[in-house]
Amino acid sequence: MMARKPIITEIQHVHDALESTIAMLSTRSDAFITRGEFVTVTDSTQDLARAHSNDQAGLVVVAGRQTNGRGRLGRQWADTRGLGVAATFVLDAKTFNTEHLALMGALAAHHACTDCMLDASAQVGIRWPNDIVERTNQGSGCKVAGVLVEVLPTSEGKRLAYLGIGINVAHQSRDWPEELKQIAVSLHELGSGVDRAAVVRSLINRVQWACSRTLEELAADFTQGDVLKGTYQGFVHDGKVYEGEVVGIDPASAILLRTQDGGVRTLPALTTSLIKT
Numbered sequence: 001m002m003a004r005k006p007i008i009t010e011i012q013h014v015h016d017a018l019e020s021t022i023a024m025l026s027t028r029s030d031a032f033i034t035r036g037e038f039v040t041v042t043d044s045t046q047d048l049a050r051a052h053s054n055d056q057a058g059l060v061v062v063a064g065r066q067t068n069g070r071g072r073l074g075r076q077w078a079d080t081r082g083l084g085v086a087a088t089f090v091l092d093a094k095t096f097n098t099e100h101l102a103l104m105g106a107l108a109a110h111h112a113c114t115d116c117m118l119d120a121s122a123q124v125g126i127r128w129p130n131d132i133v134e135r136t137n138q139g140s141g142c143k144v145a146g147v148l149v150e151v152l153p154t155s156e157g158k159r160l161a162y163l164g165i166g167i168n169v170a171h172q173s174r175d176w177p178e179e180l181k182q183i184a185v186s187l188h189e190l191g192s193g194v195d196r197a198a199v200v201r202s203l204i205n206r207v208q209w210a211c212s213r214t215l216e217e218l219a220a221d222f223t224q225g226d227v228l229k230g231t232y233q234g235f236v237h238d239g240k241v242y243e244g245e246v247v248g249i250d251p252a253s254a255i256l257l258r259t260q261d262g263g264v265r266t267l268p269a270l271t272t273s274l275i276k277t
């Protein structure tokens with residue numbers, strides 16, 4: 001009897017993409033990511049990465065589906081339902097401080113998305129500090145990807161950073177829960193025909209790329225993707241609300257805002273947050 005040809009499922013392609021990208025990276029002496037783990041379903045890749053890191057940096061955990069993902073500021077990241085990419089990278093928190101990690105995550109996610117948008121009809125950019133969004137005439141549209149940085153101690157007193165990145169890939173409008181319908185979008189909805197395997201490959205390579213850039217290089221790169229410059233926004237700093245036109249953002253230091261009196265106010269990036277409208 002003729003042996004049946006194995007059916008290679010989409011999830012197998014995602015798994016293979018992770019393995020082959022790690023195999024390539026681990027031959028390099030400058031690699032920051034050298035171990036990869038794929039899981040079909042998990043609550044949060046952040047927790048799995050912590051449990052499986054062996055207290056060592058260099059691991060990336062990718063989930064086929066994530067059911068209880070965490071977002072920034074105590075929010076939830078919706079169940080990826082096998083349509084998105086959820087990945088956590090374990091990095092050394094001594095090498096990269098939290099601001100550096102947040103910027104690395106933003107640029108890695110931004111480039112991973114733009115790498116995958118070649119055949120797309122839309123463009124994506126970065127909404128400070130690290131949301132990846134569709135670019136619109138008003139600046140920023142629906143969110144395509146998000147970044148979460150968590151820094152935690154190991155049992156030996158070291159500190160490891162867990163850089164979590166979620167990218168919406170293959171969702172269609174019917175796939176979004178009601179509360180996300182107006183604020184979330186996937187690469188497919190933006191016209192890209194990319195598959196999750198390609199997104200995983202690109203994301204890992206882009207995190208490696210971001211790890212090898214200085215804070216200044218990343219900050220300069222950020223300005224290319226910045227969707228807020230030239231738009232009217234509100235920010236909170238020190239309990240006070242500031243509104244005006246964003247003149248520029250240096251993610252490593254300050255937000256420059258032209259206020260109604262015509263003056264330019266400098267808000268420290270570290271302690272300011274954007275009011276989303």
Ligand code: BTN
Nearest residue numbers: 044069070071072146147164166
């Ligand atoms: C945000 O925009 O609020 C951040 C979203 C971060 C989601 C990713 S998905 C992979 C990793 N695991 C999580 O539980 N969260 C991050």
